[in-house]
Amino acid sequence: MKNFLLTIAYIGTRYHGYQVQKNLITVAGTFQDALEDLLGVRADITGCSRTDSGVHANGYCLNFRTDMKISPQSLIMALNVRLPEDISVVDCREVPIDFHARYSCVRKEYLYLFLNSHFPNPFYHNRAMFFPHPMDEKLLDRAAKEFTGTHDFKAFCASGCTLKNTTRTIFESGVTRQGDLVTFRICGDGFLYNMVRIIAGTLIEVSKGRFTPENVKEMILSRDRTKTGMTAPPHGLYLNRVFYE
Amino acid sequence: MKNFLLTIAYIGTRYHGYQVQKNLITVAGTFQDALEDLLGVRADITGCSRTDSGVHANGYCLNFRTDMKISPQSLIMALNVRLPEDISVVDCREVPIDFHARYSCVRKEYLYLFLNSHFPNPFYHNRAMFFPHPMDEKLLDRAAKEFTGTHDFKAFCASGCTLKNTTRTIFESGVTRQGDLVTFRICGDGFLYNMVRIIAGTLIEVSKGRFTPENVKEMILSRDRTKTGMTAPPHGLYLNRVFYE
Numbered sequence: 001m002k003n004f005l006l007t008i009a010y011i012g013t014r015y016h017g018y019q020v021q022k023n024l025i026t027v028a029g030t031f032q033d034a035l036e037d038l039l040g041v042r043a044d045i046t047g048c049s050r051t052d053s054g055v056h057a058n059g060y061c062l063n064f065r066t067d068m069k070i071s072p073q074s075l076i077m078a079l080n081v082r083l084p085e086d087i088s089v090v091d092c093r094e095v096p097i098d099f100h101a102r103y104s105c106v107r108k109e110y111l112y113l114f115l116n117s118h119f120p121n122p123f124y125h126n127r128a129m130f131f132p133h134p135m136d137e138k139l140l141d142r143a144a145k146e147f148t149g150t151h152d153f154k155a156f157c158a159s160g161c162t163l164k165n166t167t168r169t170i171f172e173s174g175v176t177r178q179g180d181l182v183t184f185r186i187c188g189d190g191f192l193y194n195m196v197r198i199i200a201g202t203l204i205e206v207s208k209g210r211f212t213p214e215n216v217k218e219m220i221l222s223r224d225r226t227k228t229g230m231t232a233p234p235h236g237l238y239l240n241r242v243f244y245e
Numbered sequence: 246m247k248n249f250l251l252t253i254a255y256i257g258t259r260y261h262g263y264q265v266q267k268n269l270i271t272v273a274g275t276f277q278d279a280l281e282d283l284l285g286v287r288a289d290i291t292g293c294s295r296t297d298s299g300v301h302a303n304g305y306c307l308n309f310r311t312d313m314k315i316s317p318q319s320l321i322m323a324l325n326v327r328l329p330e331d332i333s334v335v336d337c338r339e340v341p342i343d344f345h346a347r348y349s350c351v352r353k354e355y356l357y358l359f360l361n362s363h364f365p366n367p368f369y370h371n372r373a374m375f376f377p378h379p380m381d382e383k384l385l386d387r388a389a390k391e392f393t394g395t396h397d398f399k400a401f402c403a404s405g406c407t408l409k410n411t412t413r414t415i416f417e418s419g420v421t422r423q424g425d426l427v428t429f430r431i432c433g434d435g436f437l438y439n440m441v442r443i444i445a446g447t448l449i450e451v452s453k454g455r456f457t458p459e460n461v462k463e464m465i466l467s468r469d470r471t472k473t474g475m476t477a478p479p480h481g482l483y484l485n486r487v488f489y490e
Binding site: 080118125 | 366
């Protein structure tokens with residue numbers, strides 16, 4: 001029995017999120033269909049996390065076990081010809097049999113993309129949040145940097161969150177601009193439900209002048225979801241990289 | 246009567262090219278529908294050039310005349326709410342009444358994008374030519390630079406070309422890489438039918454080692470379409486910018 005770790009990229013637009021749901025098209029269900037077509041049996045796959053409907057991935061990781069004798073390179077090719085055009089396997093390696101895509105993960109990186117232009121650009125439709133008002137990436141970068149460190153991020157978790165431990169460590173957080181594209185990048189040991197989208201929504205409020213970078217500290221300390229920004233739309237969010245030991 | 250010059254961006258995938266064709270969805274036809282909905286009458290629009298089915302544009306230019314009293318900014322907004330998501334107006338200005346998007350054009354710039362990675366990337370599906378074999382951008386850049394200057398480009402025009410004058414001036418031509426994305430950029434006073442795609446196809450042959458950069462000169466001198474590369478697929482091509490006096 002072999003355990004394979006695969007990295008996949010997908011455009012989330014067509015999917016009801018990553019996680020399998022009955023009677024809905026999901027990334028995991030679509031991947032399982034392709035894998036079943038190859039292996040002849042439906043395999044259990046373990047994903048590194050859930051992603052919401054409309055959220056994209058540059059490097060989502062999952063693993064599965066199989067008795068099939070196949071090399072990682074052949075597995076990539078065999079799956080890519082069976083997958084639709086909005087999902088691709090981009091990497092594959094054999095890992096120890098007890099490797100688990102979720103539990104073995106030590107760090108994840110997300111991107112949130114803003115298209116900051118006067119008028120919409122069709123090439124970013126459904127791939128970045130369109131924001132036609134001024135955006136000062138240096139100010140946003142200062143606000144983003146306030147999230148680094150180990151904090152209780154309860155104020156940045158979807159309301160109704162029942163998690164006991166809402167403390168997470170953010171290793172890096174910053175904002176950069178390339179032309180009209182403003183990218184918020186955040187890397188941490190884990191993220192609460194909707195956390196990156198709520199932080200992105202908070203950055204939008206900073207752009208609008210409703211919050212200053214200095215307010216972020218108080219927001220975190222408040223542990224109160226009503227003190228933070230809106231949940232930014234899913235189509236700007238990308239699970240960019242997943243790190244293992 | 247006012248004459249408006251508009252710049253539009255579009256994803257060509259869904260369209261049977263720019264030019265209106267009976268019973269087929271085209272960029273021009275779709276734009277005319279939106280404009281008719283706004284003006285109440287079907288206006289003649291003049292495009293800067295034709296683009297083939299599947300070819301994209303970052304900055305296609307067109308003009309039309311109207312008696313409607315509307316500012317360029319309002320015109321952009323009013324058209325964008327009426328256009329589908331794969332076409333956007335990105336600029337608009339009033340121009341002299343005799344301005345003509347095709348005849349007044351002095352220079353055009355095209356991009357041809359190659360996705361040079363081992364495995365397909367869903368975000369570049371239909372937006373770049375996937376080329377999974379080695380590509381030396383420095384070698385390609387040397388080949389691309391051989392096209393600059395004033396030459397008879399008959400060898401780089403679709404066979405069956407009946408144009409009398411196949412001489413064009415190329416101002417700039419080069420290849421750069423950003424990660425997996427290899428971009429061929431070419432700027433000239435005009436282009437023959439399929440010229441950029443045949444040059445891109447010739448660069449592919451250079452990548453495969455079938456031609457050297459030094460062969461380009463002989464190819465141009467041959468004036469023989471059979472001596473040059475294949476016509477690269479349309480979905481890697483972008484009309485990037487159009488220049489006026």
